[in-house]
Amino acid sequence: MDIEGSVALVTGANRGIGRAFARALIEHGAAKVYAGARDPAKVVDQDVTPLRLDVTDHQQVADAAAVAGDVTVVVNNAGIGGASTKLLEGPFDGARRAMDVNYFGTWAVSRAFAPVLARNGGGALVNMLSLASWVGQPLFPGYAAAKAAQWSLTDALRKALREQGTLVVGVHAGFVDTELSAWTDAPKISAAEVAEQTVRALADDRVEVLADEETRKAKDALSLPLDPGAPKTDTTDTDDTTDAIDTTDATDTTNTTDTTAETGTVLGAVLDRWKAAVDGHRPQEVAAQFTEDAVFQGLHPYSVGRQGIADYYASQPLGLTADYRVLETRRLADDLVFGYLGVDFGFTDRPTLGVNLGVLVRCVDDGWYISHYQVSRLD
Structure with missing residues (x-):
């Protein structure tokens, strides 16, 4: 699809990968980028349009779809780690929250904006997934399970929205250099590189981004x-x-x-x-x-x-x-x-x-x- 002149919505756009997505879209010629955030005051870039959006709040999701009726690209980026839930002990609160944001939040936004994309010619839906979509993670099982569910959802959306002409893109990466991964010294890819690869995939009508070598190895290992x-x-x-x-x-x-x-x-x-x-x-x-x-x-x-x-x-x-x-x-x-x-x-x-x-x-x-x-x- 042509990014030039497009109108995009990015969830979780006030920092990290979400902000990088917004910057990349602007740099590639998007006419407008709605920067979704729970607190719009935290959106600091002057060339985007702040939009109050908590993806777990169904009313805010519906309101966002009504306000941003001109959108042609939706980027589901909002996510949390849920690392407080341990695999073999303790409460499940963190894992439930991760599922609520990463999986059900993506589902809610996709469902609300699917008819918007259809009215505007099909456009594209991008879901920020993870290497953890494919690899179980004993240190953060709730996050990995939510990302695995989000991957399955992405495949379902791709099949369901094909008829209306919507390109559905799954973006997978290992550790990205953001606050969410500050706890580890493992090799990390920059948020800007993930965003740039994603914008190139949109331009080339590709349905998947494997952003780094570790992710590509994980994909290969599925067989x-x-x-x-x-x-x-x-x-x-x-x-x-x-x-x-x-x-x-x-x-x-x-x-x-x-x-x-x-x-x-x-x-x-x-x-x-x-x-x-x-x-x-x-x-x-x-x-x-x-x-x-x-x-x-x-x-x-x-x-x-x-x-x-x-x-x-x-x-x-x-x-x-x-x-x-x-x-x-x-x-x-x-x-x-x-x-x-x-x-x-x-x-x-x-x-x-x-x-x-x-x-x-x-x-x-x-x-x-x-x-x-x-x-x-x-x-």
Whole structure:
């Protein structure tokens, strides 16, 4: 969607990631940004429109939808940690509050603004999720459970609002450098980077943002057994980026057609990271999606290893984009997936180039990566 001239609402916009979302939208040309906050006086930026909004107060949510009837982008960012609830002892008050804000608050705002978005042409709905949507957290189980529920809600909204033309985007990140994560010294991504990646996803009509490497690893790990000796579970329709995939079982998964959701999830997660890095003209990030000894054959002489891949993409013109379609998949082994794709490479100064692409995706120590990449021309 086009951010230029859009009208946005950001919940929890007075600080942290919410304020970063508001700034990014303004910087990318939004005509107006409503900055939702429980206390509008705490919204300090002069180029946004403060709006009283406690997402747990149904009357305030209804009032906000009435006031902000011109909105075309809704960003559900408001959230709390709920860390006071311990896993094995103590009261559940913090976890209930986290569920009320993070899950039911997102649901309430989405429900109230869905008809507003429909009237204004469809627009977009963005939900700020988390790496914790996919990974249980013994230190803050209430927060993780609320984010897991919010992820499920996001998928439901995506399916329900598709017919009215609303783009629904799930944004996942690990620790973000805000007050909420001040308690830990773990590596953190900046709120501004999360917001920038999200705005780029909106511009590219992408349904998911995996903001940092830890989040991408967590997404990849959804297709792995729970432990080395555990049986694989049915992961049908758990991929936040796609609709349900044919789950016809195959007795032997070696050298047979495998169209299960698990294989599609593995391949799609890797290719989505590759596409995002290509579209963003980030050569080193593209190369990081490959194994260290990957064989790479683009439209130039082949190379081996990540540096050759980074050099290849660094030589490509700014504005290059990659749109892929999965044509065939095979699960060749537990740690090896084959994908055969159609890819349209778009340019700003020449016609789109259509190619076929074969990739082998391999599971190594910390996730899934492309180990072989072979392009063939259609003409």
